[in-house]
Amino acid sequence: MKGNYDMKKNLALIMIVSLVITMFSGCGNNNNNDDNNTQETPSTLVKNTSEDLTPVAAQPTEDEPQNETGTYKAKLEISDEEIAKLTNTRQDSYYGGDRNSSNVPIACLNFNAQYTKYNADFVRYDSESEEKVLYLTFDEGYENGYTSEILDVLKEKNVKAVFFVTMPYVKEDPELIQRMIDEGHIVGNHSTSHPSAGMISYSVEKQKKDLQELHDYIRDNFGGYEMQLFRYPAGIFSEQSLAAVGSMGYTSVFWSFAYADWDPQNQPDAASAMKKLIDRIHPGAIYLLHAVSKTNTEILGQFIDEAQNNGYVFKAYY
Numbered sequence: 123m124k125g126n127y128d129m130k131k132n133l134a135l136i137m138i139v140s141l142v143i144t145m146f147s148g149c150g151n152n153n154n155n156d157d158n159n160t161q162e163t164p165s166t167l168v169k170n171t172s173e174d175l176t177p178v179a180a181q182p183t184e185d186e187p188q189n190e191t192g193t194y195k196a197k198l199e200i201s202d203e204e205i206a207k208l209t210n211t212r213q214d215s216y217y218g219g220d221r222n223s224s225n226v227p228i229a230c231l232n233f234n235a236q237y238t239k240y241n242a243d244f245v246r247y248d249s250e251s252e253e254k255v256l257y258l259t260f261d262e263g264y265e266n267g268y269t270s271e272i273l274d275v276l277k278e279k280n281v282k283a284v285f286f287v288t289m290p291y292v293k294e295d296p297e298l299i300q301r302m303i304d305e306g307h308i309v310g311n312h313s314t315s316h317p318s319a320g321m322i323s324y325s326v327e328k329q330k331k332d333l334q335e336l337h338d339y340i341r342d343n344f345g346g347y348e349m350q351l352f353r354y355p356a357g358i359f360s361e362q363s364l365a366a367v368g369s370m371g372y373t374s375v376f377w378s379f380a381y382a383d384w385d386p387q388n389q390p391d392a393a394s395a396m397k398k399l400i401d402r403i404h405p406g407a408i409y410l411l412h413a414v415s416k417t418n419t420e421i422l423g424q425f426i427d428e429a430q431n432n433g434y435v436f437k438a439y440y
Contacts, residue, residue, distance in 0.1 A: 198241050215376045216378060229244075230245035244377070259411070266414035268413055273301060279423060279427075283438075288315075289315070293339075312352075312353050379407055
């Protein structure tokens with residue numbers, strides 16, 4: 123009897139000692155430790171930091187940009203033969219005129235009705251929702267010392283914009299292009315040569331070559347970035363040209379607001395410029411501003427605040 127009792131006693135002691143050893147051996151790796159509340163991340167959930175995360179087309183969230191392809195329009199499926207049959211008659215983008223009851227330029231609505239089939243946007247107005255959204259776009263033919271300040275304001279306000287750039291600008295200011303990309307903005311094609319007579323002064327073949335040259339340069343020198351938005355130099359276009367640009371996978375982005383801001387020697391008064399920007403605000407507005415403008419740089423933050431106070435939301439163009 124005593125032997126059986128001693129055996130049971132020893133067995134119980136062994137079990138207690140084993141339990142204590144097991145408890146203490148796990149303390150250093152306790153993933154649910156309440157003292158520091160930290161958890162190890164499974165290796166399958168760790169993002170590969172060596173992966174190329176350069177955005178192909180910025181698609182930002184509310185707080186920060188994602189490095190993902192934006193949801194742009196599908197490439198226009200049209201043959202060269204069909205393009206050749208279209209008219210090359212000159213058309214000029216909206217610069218003023220009557221507006222509807224929602225303050226939307228009627229000329230832009232008419233252009234949309236005619237040319238949306240070629241992947242062209244003149245305004246992003248939805249008559250059913252009347253959604254109060256705005257899109258900021260800047261044209262960059264050359265640098266006048268203001269772009270970095272504009273980027274500072276946009277970063278402070280957490281607003282994304284499109285910067286339409288030319289080849290000379292890209293080659294002269296690559297650090298600004300990289301900053302645009304890094305901060306979640308969209309870089310758009312404004313042509314290689316920016317012809318003063320418009321793209322329609324070139325043959326269809328030359329127009330495509332002009333766009334493709336800048337497209338390839340950006341892709342090859344900025345981590346594979348693929349531009350998908352195009353803005354016509356001087357806003358001069360034709361039906362034939364729109365079809366040619368659309369066939370390259372581009373969306374042609376025009377505007378529903380623009381004003382005389384492009385001459386550094388003849389800048390508009392800040393107060394009157396601000397009034398004009400607000401007075402012409404409308405749902406789905408595409409604002410064209412020139413980054414060479416001292417006035418635009420001075421009033422940008424105020425304009426963003428005032429538009430938001432009026433219930434508008436700034437969205438990235440995708």
